[in-house]
Amino acid sequence: xxxxxxxxPELSRQLELWVGAFLTLMIFSFLYKDNPFYKFxxxxxxxxxxxxxxxxxxxxxxxxxxxxxxxxxxxxxAIPQVADQPPDPYKLIPLxxxxxxxxxxxxxxxxxxxxxxxxxxxxxxxxxxxxxxxSDFVAQIDHTMMPMVAFHPDGSFALGAxxxxxxxxxxxxxxxxYFFFSAxxxxxxxxxxxxxxxVLMVAFGAAFGYTVMARISLLTGRMSFLGEWIRSIxx
Amino acid sequence: xxxxxxxxxxxxxxxxxxxxxxxxxxxxxxKLVFPSITTPIVQNIFDEVEALPPRSKxxxxxxxxxxxxxxxxxxxxxxxxxxxxxxxxLYVATIWATGPPMIExxxxxxxxxxxxxxxxxTEWVNLGYKAGNQxxxxxxxxxxxxxxxxxxxxxxxxxxxxxxxxxxxEDFDLIVAIGSGFPGVKEWIQFGGDPSGVxxxxxxxxxxxxLLYPYYPGxxxxxxxxxxxxxxxxxxxxxxxxxxxxxxTQAIQNMGPQTVAHLLIITFILVGNIAYFAAGxxxxxxxxxx
Numbered sequence: 001x002x003x004x005x006x007x008x009p010e011l012s013r014q015l016e017l018w019v020g021a022f023l024t025l026m027i028f029s030f031l032y033k034d035n036p037f038y039k040f041x042x043x044x045x046x047x048x049x050x051x052x053x054x055x056x057x058x059x060x061x062x063x064x065x066x067x068x069x070x071x072x073x074x075x076x077x078a079i080p081q082v083a084d085q086p087p088d089p090y091k092l093i094p095l096x097x098x099x100x101x102x103x104x105x106x107x108x109x110x111x112x113x114x115x116x117x118x119x120x121x122x123x124x125x126x127x128x129x130x131x132x133x134x135s136d137f138v139a140q141i142d143h144t145m146m147p148m149v150a151f152h153p154d155g156s157f158a159l160g161a162x163x164x165x166x167x168x169x170x171x172x173x174x175x176x177x178y179f180f181f182s183a184x185x186x187x188x189x190x191x192x193x194x195x196x197x198x199v200l201m202v203a204f205g206a207a208f209g210y211t212v213m214a215r216i217s218l219l220t221g222r223m224s225f226l227g228e229w230i231r232s233i234x235x
Numbered sequence: 236x237x238x239x240x241x242x243x244x245x246x247x248x249x250x251x252x253x254x255x256x257x258x259x260x261x262x263x264x265x266k267l268v269f270p271s272i273t274t275p276i277v278q279n280i281f282d283e284v285e286a287l288p289p290r291s292k293x294x295x296x297x298x299x300x301x302x303x304x305x306x307x308x309x310x311x312x313x314x315x316x317x318x319x320x321x322x323x324x325l326y327v328a329t330i331w332a333t334g335p336p337m338i339e340x341x342x343x344x345x346x347x348x349x350x351x352x353x354x355x356x357t358e359w360v361n362l363g364y365k366a367g368n369q370x371x372x373x374x375x376x377x378x379x380x381x382x383x384x385x386x387x388x389x390x391x392x393x394x395x396x397x398x399x400x401x402x403x404x405e406d407f408d409l410i411v412a413i414g415s416g417f418p419g420v421k422e423w424i425q426f427g428g429d430p431s432g433v434x435x436x437x438x439x440x441x442x443x444x445x446l447l448y449p450y451y452p453g454x455x456x457x458x459x460x461x462x463x464x465x466x467x468x469x470x471x472x473x474x475x476x477x478x479x480x481x482x483x484t485q486a487i488q489n490m491g492p493q494t495v496a497h498l499l500i501i502t503f504i505l506v507g508n509i510a511y512f513a514a515g516x517x518x519x520x521x522x523x524x525x
Contacts, residue, residue: 047385056332143453214441221305
C-alpha cells in the first residue's frame with residue numbers, strides 16, 4: 001500500500017509561496033533578455049491554463065449540466081445533491097449537437113459540425129443583436145441627448161453640469177464628423193472634424209494612462225507577493 | 236548639453252525597468268500611503284449600498300482571474316465587507332472559470348475573518364461558476380434557478396433558504412459586477428441591468444475602465460476603475476466604519492507605489508520628449524533607434 005502524502009496547511013502555503021516566487025522570477029528574467037527559464041515558465045503557464053479550463057469544462061459544465069440532467073444517478077459519486085432529481089430528456093439535444101461539433105475530426109461526417117456551429121452562431125448573433133441594439137445604440141443615443149443649459153433642483157443655473165453636457169454633446173458630434181467621409185473636411189465641417197481628432201486623442205490618452213496604471217498595479221501585486229515570500233524565509 | 240540630452244534617448248531599457256521596480260519596491264518597504272479621496276462615481280456605489288435596507292438582496296459577481304487580483308480583489312472584498320456589515324443578503328457568483336478561487340479568497344479574507352458567525356445559505360451564498368458567458372445572464376433574467384441550478388457545493392438552489400425569494404434577476408435590489416474583460420460588467424449591464432431595471436454597479440481593471448465610462452450614469456450606477464477605484468471605495472468604507480481600517484486598506488496601501496511609479500513615468504515622458512527634440516535640433520532622424 002502506497003504511503004499517503006499529507007501536506008499541512010502551513011507546508012502547503014510554503015510550497016505555494018516558493019513555486020509562485022520562482023515562477024515570478026523566471027517570468028521577470030525576460031526583462032533582461034530571453035532565456036530558458038522564461039521559456040519554461042511560459043510553457044508551464046500555457047499547459048496549466050489549458051488543463052484548468054478542461055477540468056472546469058468537464059466537472060463544472062458537462063457533469064452538472066449534461067450528465068447530471070440526463071441521468072442524475074450517474075453523477076451521484078461527484079454531485080450527490082442532484083442525484084435524485086428527475087431526468088431531463090431535452091438535454092439529449094445539446095448532447096447530439098455536442099457530438100456533432102466533435103465530428104469535425106472525422107472527414108466523412110464533418111459536415112454535421114456545421115449544424116452545431118450554425119446553432120451556436122445563430123443563437124449568439126440573435127441574442128447579442130437585440131441587447132447591443134438596446135443597450136449600446138438606443139440607450140447610448142438617449143443618454144447623449146443632454147440639455148445644454150442645466151439647472152440645479154432649486155432652479156439656479158448649474159455651470160459645471162452645463163459645461164459637462166456641452167463637452168459631451170459636442171465631443172460626440174465632432175467624433176462622428178471625423179468618421180464621416182461622404183463630405184470633404186473643409187470649412188466649418190473641417191474645423192468640427194479637427195475638434196473630433198482632439199477629442200479622440202484625449203480619449204486615447206486617458207486609455208493609455210489607465211493602461212499604465214493597470215500594469216503598475218499588477219507589478220505592485222507581484223512585488224508584494226515576493227515580499228511575502230522573502231519574509232517567510234526569515235520568519 | 237543638447238548631446239547629453241540626446242543620449243538619454245538611447246538609454247538602455249533595462250535601466251528604465253530597474254527604476255520602475257525601485258519606484259514600486261521602495262514605497263512598499265517604507266509603507267508609503269497617500270490619502271485617497273472618494274470621487275462621486277465611486278461614492279454613488281457606496282451610498283447605494285449604504286441606503287439599502289437590511290436583508291436587501293445584492294448579487295456580487297467575480298468575473299476575473301488571478302492575473303488581475305491586485306486590482307479586482309480589493310473591490311470584491313470591500314463591497315462584500317460593506318454589504319455583510321449592513322446586514323444585506325449577499326449572493327456571490329461568477330461566469331468566469333477562474334472566478335471560484337477568487338470567491339474562496341474573499342470568503343477567507345472577509346467572511347471567516349470579519350463575519351465568522353454568518354451562515355451560508357441564509358445570509359450569504361456562493362453560487363459558484365456557471366459556464367455560458369452572457370447566455371447565463373440572459374437565462375438568469377427570466378429564470379435565475381435555471382441559470383444557477385446549484386451552489387458552489389453542489390446543493391440544489393431550491394434547498395437554499397435565501398434563494399426562495401429569488402426567481403428572476405429583477406428580484407435583486409442591486410447587482411455589483413466586478414470584472415476584468417469579457418464577459419464582465421458590460422454584459423451585466425446589457426443582459427442584466429438594462430432589461431431587468433436592477434441598478435448595476437461595476438468594478439473593473441484600469442484597462443477596461445475607459446470603455447465603461449459611457450454607461451455612467453444612465454446605465455451604470457457607479458464604477459470603480461482599477462486600483463484607484465478600489466482605494467476610493469476602501470476610503471469611503473473605513474471613513475464610515477473605522478473598525479475595518481486593519482482589514483480593508485489593501486488598495487489604499489498599494490496606491491503608494493502606484494503614485495511614485497506614475498510620477499517616475501511622467502518624468503520619463505518629459506525627459507524622453509526633451510531628448511527627442513534635442514536630438515532633432517542636432518541631426519534629423521526618423522523614429523527611435525531601438
